[in-house]
Amino acid sequence: MAKGVTPKSEDYSKWYTDVITKAELADYGPVKGTMVIRPYGYGIWESIRDAFDKRFKDTGHVNAYFPLFIPKSFLSKEAEHIEGFAKECAVVTHTRLKSTEDGKGIEVDPASKLEEEIIVRPTSETVIWSMYKKWINSYRDLPILINQWANVVRWEMRTRLFLRTSEFLWQEGHTAHATEAEAREETDRMLEVYREVLEDVLAVPVLTGKKSESEKFAGAIDTLCIEAMKGDKKALQAGTSHYLGQNFAKAFEVKFQNEENKEDYVYATSWGVSTRLVGALIMVHGDDKGLRLPPKVAPIQVVVIPIVRKDDDSSELMDYLHPLISKLKDSGVRVHVDDRPKMSPGFKFNEWEMKGVPIRLEVGARDMENGEVFTARRDTGEKFGLTLDAASVKIPELLDEIQNSLFNQALEFRAENTHTASTWDEFKSIVEKGGFIKCGWDGTAETENKIKAETKATIRCIPFDEDPSGINCIFSGNAAKHQVVFSKAY
Amino acid sequence: MAKGVTPKSEDYSKWYTDVITKAELADYGPVKGTMVIRPYGYGIWESIRDAFDKRFKDTGHVNAYFPLFIPKSFLSKEAEHIEGFAKECAVVTHTRLKSTEDGKGIEVDPASKLEEEIIVRPTSETVIWSMYKKWINSYRDLPILINQWANVVRWEMRTRLFLRTSEFLWQEGHTAHATEAEAREETDRMLEVYREVLEDVLAVPVLTGKKSESEKFAGAIDTLCIEAMKGDKKALQAGTSHYLGQNFAKAFEVKFQNEENKEDYVYATSWGVSTRLVGALIMVHGDDKGLRLPPKVAPIQVVVIPIVRKDDDSSELMDYLHPLISKLKDSGVRVHVDDRPKMSPGFKFNEWEMKGVPIRLEVGARDMENGEVFTARRDTGEKFGLTLDAASVKIPELLDEIQNSLFNQALEFRAENTHTASTWDEFKSIVEKGGFIKCGWDGTAETENKIKAETKATIRCIPFDEDPSGINCIFSGNAAKHQVVFSKAY
Numbered sequence: 001m002a003k004g005v006t007p008k009s010e011d012y013s014k015w016y017t018d019v020i021t022k023a024e025l026a027d028y029g030p031v032k033g034t035m036v037i038r039p040y041g042y043g044i045w046e047s048i049r050d051a052f053d054k055r056f057k058d059t060g061h062v063n064a065y066f067p068l069f070i071p072k073s074f075l076s077k078e079a080e081h082i083e084g085f086a087k088e089c090a091v092v093t094h095t096r097l098k099s100t101e102d103g104k105g106i107e108v109d110p111a112s113k114l115e116e117e118i119i120v121r122p123t124s125e126t127v128i129w130s131m132y133k134k135w136i137n138s139y140r141d142l143p144i145l146i147n148q149w150a151n152v153v154r155w156e157m158r159t160r161l162f163l164r165t166s167e168f169l170w171q172e173g174h175t176a177h178a179t180e181a182e183a184r185e186e187t188d189r190m191l192e193v194y195r196e197v198l199e200d201v202l203a204v205p206v207l208t209g210k211k212s213e214s215e216k217f218a219g220a221i222d223t224l225c226i227e228a229m230k231g232d233k234k235a236l237q238a239g240t241s242h243y244l245g246q247n248f249a250k251a252f253e254v255k256f257q258n259e260e261n262k263e264d265y266v267y268a269t270s271w272g273v274s275t276r277l278v279g280a281l282i283m284v285h286g287d288d289k290g291l292r293l294p295p296k297v298a299p300i301q302v303v304v305i306p307i308v309r310k311d312d313d314s315s316e317l318m319d320y321l322h323p324l325i326s327k328l329k330d331s332g333v334r335v336h337v338d339d340r341p342k343m344s345p346g347f348k349f350n351e352w353e354m355k356g357v358p359i360r361l362e363v364g365a366r367d368m369e370n371g372e373v374f375t376a377r378r379d380t381g382e383k384f385g386l387t388l389d390a391a392s393v394k395i396p397e398l399l400d401e402i403q404n405s406l407f408n409q410a411l412e413f414r415a416e417n418t419h420t421a422s423t424w425d426e427f428k429s430i431v432e433k434g435g436f437i438k439c440g441w442d443g444t445a446e447t448e449n450k451i452k453a454e455t456k457a458t459i460r461c462i463p464f465d466e467d468p469s470g471i472n473c474i475f476s477g478n479a480a481k482h483q484v485v486f487s488k489a490y
Numbered sequence: 491m492a493k494g495v496t497p498k499s500e501d502y503s504k505w506y507t508d509v510i511t512k513a514e515l516a517d518y519g520p521v522k523g524t525m526v527i528r529p530y531g532y533g534i535w536e537s538i539r540d541a542f543d544k545r546f547k548d549t550g551h552v553n554a555y556f557p558l559f560i561p562k563s564f565l566s567k568e569a570e571h572i573e574g575f576a577k578e579c580a581v582v583t584h585t586r587l588k589s590t591e592d593g594k595g596i597e598v599d600p601a602s603k604l605e606e607e608i609i610v611r612p613t614s615e616t617v618i619w620s621m622y623k624k625w626i627n628s629y630r631d632l633p634i635l636i637n638q639w640a641n642v643v644r645w646e647m648r649t650r651l652f653l654r655t656s657e658f659l660w661q662e663g664h665t666a667h668a669t670e671a672e673a674r675e676e677t678d679r680m681l682e683v684y685r686e687v688l689e690d691v692l693a694v695p696v697l698t699g700k701k702s703e704s705e706k707f708a709g710a711i712d713t714l715c716i717e718a719m720k721g722d723k724k725a726l727q728a729g730t731s732h733y734l735g736q737n738f739a740k741a742f743e744v745k746f747q748n749e750e751n752k753e754d755y756v757y758a759t760s761w762g763v764s765t766r767l768v769g770a771l772i773m774v775h776g777d778d779k780g781l782r783l784p785p786k787v788a789p790i791q792v793v794v795i796p797i798v799r800k801d802d803d804s805s806e807l808m809d810y811l812h813p814l815i816s817k818l819k820d821s822g823v824r825v826h827v828d829d830r831p832k833m834s835p836g837f838k839f840n841e842w843e844m845k846g847v848p849i850r851l852e853v854g855a856r857d858m859e860n861g862e863v864f865t866a867r868r869d870t871g872e873k874f875g876l877t878l879d880a881a882s883v884k885i886p887e888l889l890d891e892i893q894n895s896l897f898n899q900a901l902e903f904r905a906e907n908t909h910t911a912s913t914w915d916e917f918k919s920i921v922e923k924g925g926f927i928k929c930g931w932d933g934t935a936e937t938e939n940k941i942k943a944e945t946k947a948t949i950r951c952i953p954f955d956e957d958p959s960g961i962n963c964i965f966s967g968n969a970a971k972h973q974v975v976f977s978k979a980y
Binding site: 027029030031034035036037038039041042043045046062063064065066067068069070071072073074075076087088089090091092093094095096097098104105106108112117118119120127130131134146150151153155166167169342 | 533536556560577578598
């Protein structure tokens with residue numbers, strides 16, 4: 001099973017694809033650039049989705065569903081939005097098929113041509129704000145705190161499973177507020193929800209900060225973001241939270257009567273994370289044996305492999321294991337027993353290692369005699385015996401330990417590969433070996449563009465805890481307006 | 491709030507739309523025929539979805555996600571499938587927009603025309619079986635028990651919120667098996683899951699049976715179905731489970747090595763329910779005051795309305811209610827406190843009645859003095875006082891009672907409106923007053939078509955418990971091949 005996985009160090013991008021294929025996480029669909037999320041990959045996405053959904057609801061949000069189809073004219077309403085975004089879209093022009101004359105094939109019926117073309121949503125600000133116009137009249141109708149779980153489409157030329165595909169799954173929050181302060185508070189709150197889920201659930205440490213003007217979302221006043229470091233030391237944007245001001249409200253004429261009985265435009269936010277996070281998990285935690293899943297998102301946390309000699313009866317072994325398995329399930333541990341016949345234990349070990357299951361229990365006749373279960377940790381590779389009695393208590397503890405250990409390994413990796421640069425030569429040499437670079441920036445788009453042109457590094461974020469005092473721009477040498485983090489990114 | 495709801499008896503279809511609008515369940519989207527599912531409607535859908543999802547997983551199924559986009563050529567692979575289905579589709583022909591020359595608008599870039607048009611999925615058999623071909627080699631790879639929660643598109647001319655819209659949400663199960671017997675068992679199992687959720691969770695009684703040849707799914711060998719009776723005595727198809735035989739496996743060349751080392755085509759099933767079920771809930775349980783929700787699917791099961799006189803302090807009342815509310819929440823009851831200021835209790839009563847919340851608790855100063863809460867049941871309209879102590883025990887019991895009472899009311903309604911016909915005149919007079927008609931059918935499509943042409947009634951199903959012995963066809967007078975249920979349907 002593990003055969004054929006290209007080592008990470010040899011070809012990172014081949015390694016990534018190999019893991020996805022071998023762990024059966026996803027596959028390309030028949031239309032170029034589309035992705036099939038296979039059950040094991042989807043199980044991980046369900047864990048991630050549920051973790052976010054719970055927190056969205058705990059912070060007062062409700063889910064809704066808006067249409068996939070957007071009239072073409074909507075996309076030109078918010079000028080910046082269309083300028084900076086959404087040119088690569090799937091366009092629906094016809095609404096009927098018919099049989100070909102020979103009766104064997106099928107063709108598009110030209111008579112079904114639409115008067116106005118329809119766009120498959122690349123994001124839903126426009127369609128949602130066209131509805132908010134109908135729903136909002138007074139401050140009493142505010143805030144609206146809506147989230148949607150949906151598929152979106154952006155036609156991509158160069159695709160990569162989970163990271164960039166024509167269609168992907170995501171959540172998009174779209175909120176409407178009576179004041180700027182409230183909307184900004186919401187933008188901050190949701191970024192903090194993102195940070196918390198990434199770090200505490202996905203065990204992925206992230207930088208939090210603000211995007212520069214050139215990197216922000218088209219139509220936003222401010223874009224806040226979380227940025228992770230992948231195993232190849234490049235950055236991966238993992239989630240964004242936008243303060244949209246009154247831009248969309250103005251484009252869609254969404255006014256309300258405020259408490260002072262005056263008319264004002266509504267203030268907006270939007271925020272999203274996507275199936276890209278499954279890619280982040282693979283890239284941050286994976287190794288040359290495959291995936292390593294943090295227990296909190298693992299569809300299977302503990303796999304039990306009974307080792308039965310050919311033609312032997314497995315029922316005694318299963319009776320032996322039964323009390324432990326029930327106790328673990330009662331403690332909320334997701335246990336799976338792999339009792340597939342005619343497969344060698346070695347094959348199974350490799351398969352579950354590839355799939356990143358945090359703990360593997362192997363139990364044969366001798367373990368049963370000793371009253372033990374043989375335990376293997378996926379994160380460290382450690383193997384040890386546990387008495388059957390101890391196991392039901394020890395395993396939930398081990399899962400917590402593995403969750404923390406994966407986070408700390410990733411944190412350490414990021415620390416090792418984060419550098420401060422004070423000269424341009426230093427900057428260039430760090431870009432070459434990879435990693436995050438903290439340095440001063442004069443705040444101009446010109447400098448940003450020049451650095452990008454010369455090194456391919458971009459400003460990942462202006463960290464909330466920046467301290468630009470007394471430092472100079474790494475490129476222009478002028479006084480720094482911000483202390484920023486540069487890196488190459490996916 | 492209740493003002494403006496057309497009485498059911500006056501105009502059923504206007505009543506339906508009014509309830510959806512006033513209860514804020516859904517709205518039409520900007521593109522003709524599309525639907526926005528508003529938070530309250532989506533909350534109901536989440537309850538329905540979760541009830542199914544749990545049962546799918548309990549019966550060994552896993553979720554996955556397949557692409558929205560299907561190459562046009564796929565739809566012509568299964569001849570019957572395309573013949574009977576899917577002509578009204580959204581067709582994607584271009585993949586890029588560009589700014590118009592004046593820079594103010596946006597237009598489709600003609601250079602982005604696709605070589606082969608892409609169809610937005612109307613259902614996913616074809617794309618899924620194209621993937622199964624890659625994943626299935628041997629009987630060891632079977633069964634595949636996959637479900638998908640997704641949006642699908644069927645271009646509809648005459649739309650109706652929840653019942654028929656261009657885009658809707660659904661689940662579609664697609665399973666692959668090594669034998670016909672196993673696949674047929676799966677088809678039956680999933681129909682039983684559907685029946686159980688409809689009756690035990692949605693409180694909607696359903697007939698179970700098989701579709702006639704002319705009513706079955708295009709590409710299926712057999713279509714099993716559940717059929718509900720709406721408040722206008724018409725039938726509503728609420729879910730279908732198809733035995734597909736080897737039709738799709740043959741179309742997509744999906745062969746496997748069976749246990750005897752011989753090659754065979756894989757056997758298939760597919761099954762689905764959709765957001766149409768929200769429509770079923772409204773139509774089966776609603777009354778002239780709006781929705782009546784079965785507690786198991788109600789986003790809010792108990793609404794608490796503190797009655798505070800203008801400028802009075804509500805904190806004493808809230809302190810009084812706090813222990814009851816906590817106890818109810820601890821028992822898993824979904825409680826909502828409506829403490830919106832500047833709104834009259836009467837307005838709130840109407841709003842929550844419209845939204846179908848099963849139990850309303852009204853509490854004012856006098857109730858507090860008496861140590862009581864005033865209780866109103868949405869299903870029967872009964873109102874009575876409960877002591878605060880009794881309420882925490884009595885309310886969960888009441889919710890069960892309401893769940894049963896709604897089911898029984900619907901069951902009674904169906905019984906009253908189900909008739910047996912033995913002459914053609916009898917048949918026609920029953921069709922006129924509405925309801926289900928049990929009668930004999932000679933099994934020919936000819937008879938079926940003639941009955942439909944003359945009365946608009948169709949065979950809803952051949953019930954599993956049919957008894958055709960000794961009866962004659964209601965139309966031709968020949969010996970009945972089946973005892974069937976006819977009705978007009980949505």
